[in-house]
Amino acid sequence: MKKGKITIHDISKELGINSSTVSRALNNSSRVTQKTKDKILKKATELGYQRNSLASKLRTNKTNTIGVIVPRISRQFFSSVISGIEETAYDAGYEVIICQSLDNLEREQKLIETLLSNRVDGILISVSTQTLGKDDFNNCKQNETPIIFFDRPYNIEENTNVIIDDFKAGFEATEHLILNGCKNIVHFSGPQHSELYKRRKNGYLAALKKYNLTIDFNYIIASNLMKSDGIENAKKILDLSKVDAVFSANDVAAISAMIYLKDKGVKIPDEIAFVGFSNEQISAVIEPSLSTISQSDFKMGTVAATLLFKQIEQKTTIKEGYTKILEPKLIIRNSSQKIIL
Amino acid sequence: MKKGKITIHDISKELGINSSTVSRALNNSSRVTQKTKDKILKKATELGYQRNSLASKLRTNKTNTIGVIVPRISRQFFSSVISGIEETAYDAGYEVIICQSLDNLEREQKLIETLLSNRVDGILISVSTQTLGKDDFNNCKQNETPIIFFDRPYNIEENTNVIIDDFKAGFEATEHLILNGCKNIVHFSGPQHSELYKRRKNGYLAALKKYNLTIDFNYIIASNLMKSDGIENAKKILDLSKVDAVFSANDVAAISAMIYLKDKGVKIPDEIAFVGFSNEQISAVIEPSLSTISQSDFKMGTVAATLLFKQIEQKTTIKEGYTKILEPKLIIRNSSQKIIL
DNA sequence: CTGTTAGCGCTTTCAA
DNA sequence: TTGAAAGCGCTAACAG
Numbered sequence: 001m002k003k004g005k006i007t008i009h010d011i012s013k014e015l016g017i018n019s020s021t022v023s024r025a026l027n028n029s030s031r032v033t034q035k036t037k038d039k040i041l042k043k044a045t046e047l048g049y050q051r052n053s054l055a056s057k058l059r060t061n062k063t064n065t066i067g068v069i070v071p072r073i074s075r076q077f078f079s080s081v082i083s084g085i086e087e088t089a090y091d092a093g094y095e096v097i098i099c100q101s102l103d104n105l106e107r108e109q110k111l112i113e114t115l116l117s118n119r120v121d122g123i124l125i126s127v128s129t130q131t132l133g134k135d136d137f138n139n140c141k142q143n144e145t146p147i148i149f150f151d152r153p154y155n156i157e158e159n160t161n162v163i164i165d166d167f168k169a170g171f172e173a174t175e176h177l178i179l180n181g182c183k184n185i186v187h188f189s190g191p192q193h194s195e196l197y198k199r200r201k202n203g204y205l206a207a208l209k210k211y212n213l214t215i216d217f218n219y220i221i222a223s224n225l226m227k228s229d230g231i232e233n234a235k236k237i238l239d240l241s242k243v244d245a246v247f248s249a250n251d252v253a254a255i256s257a258m259i260y261l262k263d264k265g266v267k268i269p270d271e272i273a274f275v276g277f278s279n280e281q282i283s284a285v286i287e288p289s290l291s292t293i294s295q296s297d298f299k300m301g302t303v304a305a306t307l308l309f310k311q312i313e314q315k316t317t318i319k320e321g322y323t324k325i326l327e328p329k330l331i332i333r334n335s336s337q338k339i340i341l
Numbered sequence: 342m343k344k345g346k347i348t349i350h351d352i353s354k355e356l357g358i359n360s361s362t363v364s365r366a367l368n369n370s371s372r373v374t375q376k377t378k379d380k381i382l383k384k385a386t387e388l389g390y391q392r393n394s395l396a397s398k399l400r401t402n403k404t405n406t407i408g409v410i411v412p413r414i415s416r417q418f419f420s421s422v423i424s425g426i427e428e429t430a431y432d433a434g435y436e437v438i439i440c441q442s443l444d445n446l447e448r449e450q451k452l453i454e455t456l457l458s459n460r461v462d463g464i465l466i467s468v469s470t471q472t473l474g475k476d477d478f479n480n481c482k483q484n485e486t487p488i489i490f491f492d493r494p495y496n497i498e499e500n501t502n503v504i505i506d507d508f509k510a511g512f513e514a515t516e517h518l519i520l521n522g523c524k525n526i527v528h529f530s531g532p533q534h535s536e537l538y539k540r541r542k543n544g545y546l547a548a549l550k551k552y553n554l555t556i557d558f559n560y561i562i563a564s565n566l567m568k569s570d571g572i573e574n575a576k577k578i579l580d581l582s583k584v585d586a587v588f589s590a591n592d593v594a595a596i597s598a599m600i601y602l603k604d605k606g607v608k609i610p611d612e613i614a615f616v617g618f619s620n621e622q623i624s625a626v627i628e629p630s631l632s633t634i635s636q637s638d639f640k641m642g643t644v645a646a647t648l649l650f651k652q653i654e655q656k657t658t659i660k661e662g663y664t665k666i667l668e669p670k671l672i673i674r675n676s677s678q679k680i681i682l
Numbered sequence: 683c684t685g686t687t688a689g690c691g692c693t694t695t696c697a698a
Numbered sequence: 699t700t701g702a703a704a705g706c707g708c709t710a711a712c713a714g
Contacts, residue, residue: 005484007691018701023693031699048483053458054399055691058706063395073439074420082414086441095455098414098439100427114436117394142389143346348707359685364709372683396707399690 006049015043026051057119065095066308067115069125071103077297078126081150084301085124092309094121105130112139122146122308127154146311150304153195153323160311161323162304166196169293169328170203173247173275176291176330178211182245182273185213188233188257189222190249197222200249225249230256237272238264248276251292275330294329347390356384367392398460406436407649408456410466412444418638419467422491425642426465433650435462446471453480463487463649468495487652491645494536494664501652502664503645507537510634510669511544514588514616517632517671519552523586523614526554529574529598530563531590538563541590566590571597578613579605589617592633616671633672641667 008026012019017036025032025040026049032040043049057063068085070078082098089096097115101108108128115123122145127136134155140147150162177185187204190197201220208215221236223229230253237243237257248254254276258268266272275291303324349367353360358377366373366381367390373381384390398404409426411419423439430437438456442449449469456464463486468477475496481488491503518526528545531538542561549556562577564570571594578584578598589595595617599609607613616632644665 005691009691019691020693020702021700023691024700027693033699036699048480050454050480050484051458052399052460052691053455054395054404054460055706056693058393058395058399058690058708059692059694061706072420073414073423074417076415079413079415079420095459113391114394117392118436119393119395139389139391143391346707350707360707361686361709362684364707365684368709374683377684393707396690397709399692399706400708400710402690 005052006044006047007052008049010047011040011043011049014047015039061119063095063119063121064093065097065118065120066305066312067097067099067111067118067120067123069099069101069108069111069115069123071101071126071128073098073100077151080297081126081301081304084298084303085305086301088302088305088309092305094309101128103128103130105136109136112137116140116143116145120145121312122148124148124150124304124308126151146308148304148308148311150300155321156323157321159321160307161321162300162307162326163196163323164296164300164326164328166199166328167203167206169330170200170247170249171207172203172328172330173291173293174204174207175210177245177247177273177275178207178213180245180273183213184219184240184242185245185247186219186221186233186237186240186243188225188230188246188248188250188253188276189220190225192222197249204247219243223253225253227252227256229253230258231260233257234260234264237261238266243272245273246275248274251276292331294331296326296329300326346393347385347388348393349390351388352381352384352390355388356380402460404436404460404462405434406438406459406461407646407653408438408440408452408459408461408464410440410442410449410452410456410464412442412467412469414439414441418492421638422467422642422645425639425644426646427642429643429646429650433646435650442469444469444471446477450477453478457481457484457486461486462653463489465489465491465645465649467492487649489645489649489652491641496662497664498662499660500662501648502662503641503648503667504537504664505637505641505667505669507540507669508544508547510671511541511588511590512548513544513669513671514632514634515545515548516551518586518588518614518616519548519554521586521614524554525560525581525583526586526588527560527562527574527578527581527584529566529571529587529589529591529594529617530561531566533563538590545588560584564594566594568593568597570594572601574598575601575605578602579607584613586614587616589615592617634669637667637670 008019008022011022017040021032021036022040025037026044066089068082070082073079073082086096097120099111099115101111105128108131112123116139123140125147127149131154137147148160148162153161153163174185185208187201189201192198205215218240221233223233233253234257237246246254246257248257254274258274261272262268268274275293303326307324349360349363352363358381362373362377363381366378367385407430409423411423414420414423427437438461440452440456442452446469449472453464457480464481466488468490472495478488489501489503494502494504515526526549528542530542533539546556559581562574564574574594575598578587587595587598589598595615599615602613603609609615616634644667648665
């Protein structure tokens with residue numbers, strides 16, 4: 001028994017067949033007789049041969065591997081996107097390397113370096129919140145390694161982005177509440193420098209306008225949408241009169257606000273209806289009464305990956321920015337659904 | 342400007358320094374003058390050099406990379422373990438490749454193949470539920486690639502495993518309920534062929550014995566611990582008389598049972614106290630009244646990774662099984678804590 | 683301290 | 699259809 005790993009040369013020697021033929025056989029080339037193929041395959045399994053991808057990647061200058069960087073894999077949204085990416089990659093014969101930046105710029109840049117030095121064919125990334133500069137990804141561009149940004153848009157004019165239609169989502173969420181008889185709708189908005197939250201807010205405003213409802217800017221509560229903000233927001237709601245609905249720009253704040261309000265004896269959704277951007281599963285468990293806007297997470301993964309593979313195979317990194325905007329999806333839950341399983 | 346990627350030879354030529362010196366400089370070898378190092382580093386950044394890890398891995402026959410396979414990255418428990426692994430790996434200078442098996446054996450085996458063909462130095466795995474055979478990981482052993490099993494033990498006699506002390510956890514959970522005055526404690530157990538659930542159950546039984554409580558086997562309800570099972574279990578509880586507590590072997594069943602019972606007007610934890618294996622964060626949000634047993638997730642990651650690195654560096658795959666058992670951690674929440682933020 | 687040289691395991695012309 | 703030979707980019711003896 002040989003000590004190290006078996007190579008094609010070992011098979012080659014054992015059979016008296018040249019190693020290039022062995023290589024071709026193992027890659028199922030049409031230029032090898034079925035008979036020799038069989039012989040080689042048999043010997044390969046007999047010896048416990050295992051291909052060395054490193055060597056073949058080095059030689060061919062193609063890794064069939066893409067890198068994915070997300071802030072945290074534990075967030076349901078991102079893990080769903082990753083599932084979408086993996087499915088698409090699997091079908092296309094690509095390997096996927098998953099990394100988390102923990103929303104930390106330094107770490108993110110180190111990950112990019114690592115991925116590039118491992119010669120991934122392309123990168124999909126949802127940038128960290130600290131990433132804001134114009135040339136944070138110059139090394140990719142120098143390398144001509146395609147990179148696609150998803151969920152969190154980045155330099156739309158220059159890069160390829162995959163995002164959802166935030167304006168439309170905000171509009172539909174608000175419209176949904178209006179059509180259900182709500183007139184005094186509070187909006188939990190996020191940091192006002194963020195384009196994303198601005199667009200959601202504009203959707204909210206547009207819906208109010210369409211139905212000729214008065215716009216009261218006291219009803220727009222901006223915060224960082226953390227749990228503690230949800231509590232603060234809830235307190236503010238109690239101070240306002242006749243609020244009958246909330247459209248929250250994310251689920252975290254919505255949920256903590258709901259818990260707080262329930263605790264105060266407010267019936268949800270009898271007295272206040274909620275719509276929030278959210279992960280379907282979590283909010284279904286936590287609050288059956290919370291309707292949600294899905295970010296079409298899985299689909300975002302498949303779309304982004306498909307786009308990336310196209311860029312890789314055409315070897316044409318798009319210079320001018322291209323943004324793919326996905327439809328949002330409003331998920332309605334009836335308040336009769338006390339338990340959703 | 343050169344079209345392809347810059348190599349050490351490009352730097353070598355530009356400076357008239359031999360490429361091996363360049364290589365040494367880039368690896369910060371002590372056998373190069375600081376002066377030449379500086380020159381080389383400067384030229385490297387100037388040309389936009391980026392090391393090709395594939396080549397160096399191939400050459401050195403060491404990848405400084407480990408593979409991690411978990412059923413799903415979206416489960417809080419696994420993503421915490423992964424964080425623990427990543428921190429440890431980062432400190433030790435290892436890269437980490439994260440993969441999810443989706444609890445599917447075929448997929449798991451394909452992932453193992455891929456990792457091995459990429460010549461990872463070692464593998465950490467929490468096996469899929471479908472993985473039960475004796476020689477599912479023979480290819481690893483042939484390869485002499487260290488593999489460590491965490492959370493879900495696998496052939497304890499032969500392999501290295503990292504698990505928590507399930508017996509103790511079951512014992513402490515039950516004892517906690519007893520010490521709080523509960524006498525009629527139902528146990529939601531899992532599949533009875535599973536060692537893990539058997540050990541948790543034995544802990545439960547041991548605690549009852551210690552406090553001289555009568556053991557009623559009608560109080561041990563075995564199921565697959567899915568959401569729907571939780572509902573069924575809850576119905577069974579309502580049929581039993583004088584149940585005042587539940588120790589659930591996982592959180593999913595516990596939560597759905599609680600929701601169902603609350604819906605039926607049962608007050609929790611006034612009438613029924615719950616302890617469940619669980620993820621801290623989730624249950625804190627969903628059910629403040631649910632006390633939980635933590636599986637020391639992050640720590641499990643660091644321990645497993647440290648163990649693996651030791652095996653890799655000693656190049657001694659342990660032949661006889663070695664099992665590291667971690668302490669469980671009971672997290673008590675007072676029922677006064679209505680909102681935990 | 684630096685250069686020469688060989689080769690990791692694989693693929694791919696080119697030739698037979 | 700198969701073989702011979704070169705080389706992907708890097709590292710590591712060994713020599714100087």
